[in-house]
Amino acid sequence: MRLKSILGVLLPLAVLGAVVYAVSCHTWGVLYGLGVHPYPESSSTPWTYQMWSGVIPALTVLTLFGALSSVYHLHNCHYETCWRLGRHRVNGSPWCDKHFKDVKPELTPEDVLEMILGVLTEIRDWHETQ
Numbered sequence: 001m002r003l004k005s006i007l008g009v010l011l012p013l014a015v016l017g018a019v020v021y022a023v024s025c026h027t028w029g030v031l032y033g034l035g036v037h038p039y040p041e042s043s044s045t046p047w048t049y050q051m052w053s054g055v056i057p058a059l060t061v062l063t064l065f066g067a068l069s070s071v072y073h074l075h076n077c078h079y080e081t082c083w084r085l086g087r088h089r090v091n092g093s094p095w096c097d098k099h100f101k102d103v104k105p106e107l108t109p110e111d112v113l114e115m116i117l118g119v120l121t122e123i124r125d126w127h128e129t130q
């Protein structure tokens with residue numbers, strides 16, 4: 001608990017310090033971090049080369065990892081700490097072969113109404129036989 005609170009304070013301070021250092025100590029500051037680089041005029045390399053070959057592909061890769069993680073979460077078992085793929089759908093959620101038997105499907109209002117009507121019919125039939 002104490003370690004989390006220390007990290008919660010130190011980590012934002014470290015990030016803030018790195019940003020302040022990048023802006024104040026480097027002549028191009030944050031632009032350099034985003035990939036803008038002053039190549040010499042004799043070079044045919046455009047000034048956006050590092051942006052197109054560095055930051056933007058990195059964001060694309062991060063997005064793809066996020067998408068893969070989302071698709072995995074959509075299809076894996078919803079039992080806590082289970083990593084298997086869900087092959088059975090109960091109440092719209094996937095469940096694996098191992099945990100499928102432990103899940104109880106929720107009753108729909110139609111199911112509850114049908115149960116009540118069945119009990120009322122039994123009571124009516126019981127009164128008619130008395």
Ligand SMILES: [Zn+2]
Nearest residue numbers: 077082096099
């Ligand atoms: Zn499971």
